Amino acid sequence: QKEVEQNSGPLSVPEGAIASLNCTYSDRGSQSFFWYRQYSGKSPELIMSIYSNGDKEDGRFTAQLNKASQYVSLLIRDSQPSDSATYLCAVNILGTDKLIFGTGTRLQVFP
């Protein structure tokens, strides 16, 4: 059974701080990893993709991947109240276009 694990939170951080969201996955063969943001009542929105070990930066977002440890993380710098949402980690099932989603981490950024 392929699994993706996330802490459900909520993770509360003050405005301007760095929010760190973590995800582990069970399938060692996975090669493609994604972070989605989902606002309450809305559908998931892709914010980061990462395929290689190391860091990938896009604006205030940095995704980190460590395949040896089967670990993916998302850092949000200078967190804003508008970043308050549920962040879903997703992992591609090798050989398919299917994604397995974690349960999501709810992030709350307070002023």
Place this chain on the structure above:
Amino acid sequence: SAVISQKPSRDICQRGTSLTIQCQVDSQVTMMFWYRQQPGQSLTLIATANQGSEATYESGFVIDKFPISRPNLTFSTLTVSNMSPEDSSIYLCSVAQSTGTHEAFFGQGTRLTVV
């Protein structure tokens, strides 16, 4: 990314009835997916819809309950049949970019309440 239009956006249905959800994409895509998101839960894949072939269902989901059509490369429907309150959920259509990146994009979702 593709623009995905899903309708209806929400509906309240009587138990025992069926609802068909439509998903329209503004470009041709090979793979379309249907997900369910139950209240407070993450996304669970129901099935993969390929044009010109039967949908492939995930464990726990069957064609009689969730029949899917995929008549062309831009459109798909999901029917939730013989509904019960346990079917109350958000249903999401998703497409994968045909670029090998495995990135997936979602429609707006259909919030279904069965009473």
